[in-house]
Amino acid sequence: MEQQIDVIIIGGGPAGLNAALVLGRARKSVVIIDEERPRNRVTRESHGFLTRDGISPAEFRRIAREQIAAYPSVRFVTDSAVTVTGADGNFQITTGQGTVYTSKKLLFAAGKKDLPLDISGLADVYGKSAFVCPYCDGWELRDQPLVLIVKGGAALHSARTVSGWSKRLTICTNGPDELTEEQREELKARHIPVFDAPIARIESTGGMVEQVVLEDGSAIPCKGIFFAPKLAAGSDLPREIGCRMTEGGSVVADPFGKTNVPGVFSAGDAASEMYQAITAASLGSLAAVGINSELLAETWESRI
Ligand SMILES: Cc1cc2nc3c(=O)[nH]c(=O)nc-3n(C[C@H](O)[C@H](O)[C@H](O)COP(=O)(O)OP(=O)(O)OC[C@H]3O[C@@H](n4cnc5c(N)ncnc54)[C@H](O)[C@@H]3O)c2cc1C
Structure with missing residues (x-):
């Protein structure tokens, strides 16, 4: 059992790291517990974060940790948070390695998974030539022939969005397309073919997609893929301790990360569906302000 700290942060991605930076600068004692399995570990480069455009996720974390090291009240632990007990002012967090940490406040920045x-074959290209967000990776695939794996009304939205980067689009719905006649016409008018046969496999070399092969034998050559993986909360702990959750697996939190459970905050992908590193970092920063304000208010009261 360790001495009580001000804040335990579960998750050391952009959200948890930015929260740690702000809390360290606010002279709070912080432990970041991180099992180091971020969703973006499959990708070689992360884009769109001003001053860090094109950086690898691992290098981003290395620089962040180096800068946070200037604030001695912040400590990193490579471990997994497995249980949370207690209440506001006195939480106990037990890790996979059996350590128990106690803290006044708790921040879940555990992302999504x-x-x-x-x-078949999608894992080989994920993060190398198959991506989830055109804002993150569309530039590198500009003007290339692309396959969008998506069905129903989302296909239209996806095609309209990705058309900002390339007009050479094909939709594979991987089974019944679920499109209305009107939606099919809208895509046809823009020369976007729709294939509804199930996908047999994705063929690639060195992570670079070459073609998408369908069960009916069709093969669609392409240089890139956009798809929407199914996501779940990065950690089940918020749900287990009573945090309200959205259907999409996000913790419901106010703009300063405060949840319905007193003393518990959440930030980043764990508490939003924006899925941008800079947004996650920003939410981490706001949550740190929310937590610090509560801690200051409590200390202020106890000084009378
Ligand atoms: C393939 C891909 C490419 C992307 N490219 C870009 C891009 O180019 N630009 C961009 O802005 N965004 C990109 N993103 C999105 C971006 O990676 C995320 O929005 C961002 O990393 C979210 O930060 P976060 O801190 O909320 O969560 P994460 O970075 O996911 O970090 C969460 C951390 O919490 C840890 N954790 C979870 N549960 C526990 C637990 N119980 N105990 C301890 N630790 C735990 C995880 O291991 C992980 O390290 C990409 C995402 C993917 C999947």
């Missing part, structure tokens, strides 16, 4: 990819 992908559920297993159910298309």
Whole structure:
């Protein structure tokens, strides 16, 4: 059992790291527990974070940790948080390695995780030539022939969005397309073919997709894929301790990360569906302000 700390942060991605930076600078004692399995570990480069465009996720974390090391009240632990007990002012967090940490406040910055990819060959190209967000990776695939794996009304939205980067689009719905006649016409008018046969496999070399092969024997050559993986909460702990959750597996939190459970905050992908590193970092920063404000208010009261 360790001495009580001000804040335990579960998750050391952009959200948890930015929260740690702000809390360290606010002279709070912080332990970040991180099992180091971020969703973006499959990708070589992360884009769109001003001053860090094109950096690898691992290098981003290394620089962040180096800068946070200037604030001695912040400590990193490579471990997994497995249980949380206690209440506001006195939480106990037990890790996979059996350490128990106690803290006044708790911040969940545990991100989201992908559920297993159910298309043969997709894991080989994920993060290298198959991506989830055109804002993150569309530039590198500009003007290339692309396959969008998506069905129903989302296909239209996806095609309209990705058309900002390339007009050479094909939709594979991987089974019944679920499109209305009107939606099919809208895509046809823009020369976007729709294939509804199930996908047999994705063929690639060195992570670079070459073609998408369908069960009916069709093969669609392409240089890139966009798809929407099924996501789940990065950690089940918020749900287990009573945090309200959305259907999409996000913790419901106010703009300063405060949840319905007193003393518990959440930030980043764990508490939003924006899925951008800079947004996650920003939410981490706001949550740190929310937590610090509560801690200051409590200390202020106890000084009378
Ligand atoms: C393939 C791919 C490419 C992407 N490319 C970009 C891009 O180019 N630009 C961009 O802005 N965004 C990109 N993103 C999105 C971006 O990676 C996320 O929005 C961002 O990393 C979210 O930060 P976070 O801190 O909320 O969560 P994460 O970075 O996912 O970090 C959460 C951390 O919590 C840890 N954790 C979970 N549960 C526990 C537990 N119980 N105990 C301890 N630790 C735990 C995880 O291991 C992980 O290290 C990409 C995402 C993917 C999947």
